[in-house]
Amino acid sequence: MSQERTAVRQRAEAVLRRLAGAQARLREDQWRAIEALVVDRRRVLCVQRTGWGKSAVYFVATALLRERDGEETQLLDRTAPVGPTVIVSPLLALMRNQVDAAARAGIRARTVNSANLDEWDDITAEIHAGAVDVLLISPERLNNPDFRDGVLPKLAATTGLLVVDEAHCVSDWGHDFRPDYRRLRTFLGNLPDRTPVLATTATANARVTRDVAEQLGTEPTAATGPRPDVLVLRGSLDRESLRLGVLDLPSPAHRLGWLADHLDQLPGSGIVYTLTVASAIETAEFLRSRGWAVAAYTGQAEDADRRAAEQDLLDNKIKALVATSALGMGFDKPDLGFVVHLGAPPSPIAYYQQVGRAGRAVEHAEVLLLPGVEDAAIWRYFASLAFPPEEQVRAVLAALHTDRPISTQALEPLVDLRRARLEMMLKVLDVDGAVRRVRGGWLATGEPWSYDEARLRRVAAARAAEQQAMIEYASTTGCRLRYLRECLDDAEAVDCGRCDRCAGALFPAEVSTVSLTAAQTFLGRPGVLLAPKKLWPTGLESVGVPLKGRIAPAEQALSGRAVGRLSDLGWGGRLRGLVGPGAPDGPVPDDVTAAVVEVLKAWAHGDDPWPSRPVGVVSVSSRSRPSLVGSLADRIAGIGRLPLLGQVISAGSVAADGPRGNSAQRVRALHGTLTVPDHLATAVADLDGPVLLVDDLVDSGWTMTMAARELRRAGAPAVLPLALALAA
Template sequence: MPVTTLRDRAEEHLRALVGRPDATLREDQWSAIAALVEDKRRALVVQKTGWGKSAVYFVATLLLRELGSGPTVIVSPLLALMRNQIAAAERAGIRAATINSTNIEDWSRIEETIHSGEVDVLLVSPERLNNPGFRDAVLPRLAAECGLLVVDEAHCISDWGHDFRPDYRRIRTLLDDLPAGIPVLATTATANARVTADVAEQLGGDTVPDEPTDEASRGVLVLRGSLDRETLRLGVVRLKTAEQRLAWLADHLAEQPGSGIVYCLTVAATQEVADFLRSRGLDVAAYSGRTDTAERQALEDDLANGRVKALVATSALGMGFDAPLGFVVNLGAPSSPVSYYQQIGRAGRGITGPASVVLLPGIEDRDIWAYFASLAFPREELVRRTLETLQEAGRPVSTQALETYVELNRTRLETMLKVLDVDGAVRRVSGGWEATGQEWVYDTERYARVAEARQREQKAMLDYLDSSECRMRYLREQLDDPEAADCGRCDNCGGLSLGTSVSEESLATAGERLARPGVIIEPKKMWPTGLDRLGIALKGKIAGGPEEGRAIARLTDLGHGQALRNLFRAETPDGPVPVPLVKALIEVLGEWRPGVDAIVHVESFRRPTLVADLAAGLSRYLHVPVAGTYAIVDPSVEPEQGAVNSAQRVAAVGRRFSLSVELPPHARVLLVDDLVGTGWTLTLAAKALRDAGAGSVLPLALAVSG
């Protein structure tokens, strides 16, 4: 087929896809399509959100199918992205299907339709690639039959990327299994030069220099365009307190064009902020990774159709959400300019007017960054312990069972195992994981370089806040956009004016809301599995545990969280409870009104004065005696030992503490601690108190860590 005829046909498909009779392909779109369809090449497209990356692979799919090629396989990270892409595909007459965790019952039927040629596009979540049944039974046949492989949000492949996902590394294996001549397309909107080079290397299998270059990787066509977002007007509003930032939202959110997103750094903040804004008459809802799947889809539909002013969301509402949004507000700064660029890319798509992008940084942001940074790849000794456990077992071991041997929580353990799987040291099989016996090297240097890169990104984000240069130019330069130039639209360019004033009423209401102390300490309901393997005879439902308890706040909360974070910093000297927190605790007690007969406190090695003062003050205020302590008897067990793994934590607490107490029969005990982390210390202390004759145990703490 001549090139001109092929391009004409491609543009016919484009018009059907977008529903516009005048639509034409961009030159880079055509270059990518021609490389895939004519030359059967591998291509990496790095273009801004809204540029039309999905049009490239859908048009290429239609052309390849007309030429007799097999179906396109798209690896896509989010269900929201899959829903949007299937809807777009169907508009152009593309028969699309998806295999993901929500439609397991349909897998067999979908596989049959794929092999019979009834499906043009199959969307697969990256997690499916390493599901044993899918990997061993479905993937080889798909690799042999597919006509085009698409890797969407390809920056997830690279551990230099802002959203690295180990499941994506399995794509490298899929690439190696593809027959010769099968084209591959990778797309992303958020990749700097280093990430681009890394992804291109993995696509092409050729060596790319360690330092970023402007040259395309050998064998891979790299198409990188301008990352300017012409509809966005960027600005920063610097306010000193959390009360002022909440009040600014209450006063100015309604002024923002259309509907949009208010991004928060933590799940707790989404609930807190959404509740406050609703109390001020704004139609908003909270959204996070913990939101039920069906509810998430309903909320996305409400936002896309303008039925709510905003979703107050974590970054879970990110890649793949495609709707005409008029604004994005960040309450708290993301930890890197690349992450920030990805989030603000939700705004300004499919609208004619300008979109507002406002950043309200907080002094607590760096504490939250530090917490997430602590979840990096585990220390070498933990990795070695995992490999040794699998080798000694000589059979598949489930993640749940491995938890009892390795001091990692399930999420971090699963992530580590996926990395080891990609590296060939372990293999996911039916029933869990098994060691392969292949030698594995802990790449200390690479992990250190990634950690250093994250530190540089955080510094760059802080510099963005204080920068007097064009904000869009700054972000584009962080993404190594060679065409970066002043936008003329941001607050520093004079194109956007953002007031910092807030009304006295909103400020007072926000202050009252944030000053209101009290969060519930939920009791544990079940003992962790596998305790018998640690010599502990506890299992099943917890009997004799604590009742529902109270704390002043979470460490991540906007209100009292800052004072509590300052109190529990490692450099803060031990001492009595600060007066403002004493007042907050009294307010909690006044609302809670626990009827108790005695007080028992959990002994602290690091803050003995703080906890003793807390117990003594409560004794005076409630007029009940301090009856004893849950005392440290083995100081060799570190205070947070096992804190990331429930079974390990139960074992550590059991060794570290012992109850020393004299109680009247059936006493109602107030169990006092300074900071609640996993909750297992309170659970075991309550069990010991119940065994000692207590009728009920009510926990009270200054703070909850999560």
């Protein structure tokens, strides 16, 4: 190493000690990355395990690039810009951690995100004044029209270092593809020559690594791969502190009971991951009922609640966060003692990413997978939300104009896609140049666009292979950590000597009778709320449906009830067998009827009782499950000694209540298709109390809402919806 480079390394070591303590030393690959960024102004991709110190690389590089005084600055090329480092980071939690870490190293860091809109002008002024060393932004911010058009060009022109954190999100081959990350192509294209770029991830196999490296280059080709100026640093993915194990337990009740029995044997505090929001909430509630201090963490929770839960775990005030994948990236607790999964993630890569949160600064941490038979069904559901078929994409492009923007809400009545899926598709089309996001919505660009069906098939096949690999992980007879490392194409993978396959079972599979009984009782409780709709979807008038604004109170249903959700740990499996895809029609089973009776009892005498007892039963006609719905209404009427008044007749298509469409499409398809026969209208108009409206499955809730509306318009004083299952 030349004398000049040695001096730069010495300065880098000094900055690291400010950041991480007096004993800290740069690893060789850390120095290689810093050298490439600071001295050679190259583009670098670091694929390194969690805890390796990726953030130290970009903070040290930032400090060196931003220094303006002292002899060491004479060693560096000052002809290139030395503006702020821009870090594109996926989650606010990670941004908060990074700002705190930067401050410890004397680095001035700010964030621009949806939570601090009122600070944008001040932050922009600070950047122009040279007072900001690091600016953290979310990938979504890159395509915000005001930011993209007003801030991004100037920011790119003055960026001293671009950092792409969690870079596997750039690739649709990765486990957590995010279309907004593709907007980085524009950012990269606007950077001045020789602006260094650092991309970091802990979870990328060889294919994802190649894809990300190619996107970092400006002229990638399939034949040549990444440009020579993209330095790829892949390290060993071994995690010496982790002990991996799998417990194959027969039911959700056994898994909850096992946790209640053994949580105290897991070191420190940790994370319990679940596959669905409902499971996270149920698990947290059960563990609290058994005396454990835990909190639920999901993407549906308020930001303030998530931040409070994060802080409680950081402060060791709780034993565990029970979390969905919303906590997967962006949470840094070096002494996290364990990660338990109730249900397997859909790929070994996703699993490695999540378990990597544990054991970063402790000698050992426990990692346990408790898979469930329902895992595959949950994987299939999320896979169904992938990029839509070509005819749906073409319908969106046909609906967009080139002269006036259309909002996402206004598009919904025109295309049969739910909001999240529609927005994801529009972002991909934006990156591809077919549409453009502007103030007020989306514009078609008129540019030619082709549907890459072959690539989408390959991605779907890769996803299926990953799911199979996760099944095989649970049953492998070999080293578990080696299996994960080989799935990530770690050439250094060897047996760990610590996991349950290498060293024997780490925990017993037994569940105490007390805990198992408690879990069975808890999960066996039927009853979830059906919240009434109060507003019509936006844009219905544009497709000839004369409904808008608030649903008239005189046409609304009251709050309703269902036995359970299809995603529930307890009733979910039983209900999927009755109303899930492909379930055969037949009379309602006795055990489910008994559960309905329990729901009705709790509804009558619980904390939020119905306003008065129903005085009649009406069902919604069903094409797919007429026997199930009819027998359910008949048995409720018989048990409750209520008159069975008839059916609301549906002349619409079954697809109108399928799992795919958005609210506007449901209302559009249902409008004018629901009829209250004359004899039923006469009967409900003479009632002096509410009608119990019975159906099998509530998905969007619009069939029940509009059937209740027709009954109210026919004279029913009130309508109480009752269903077997709630889809989500």
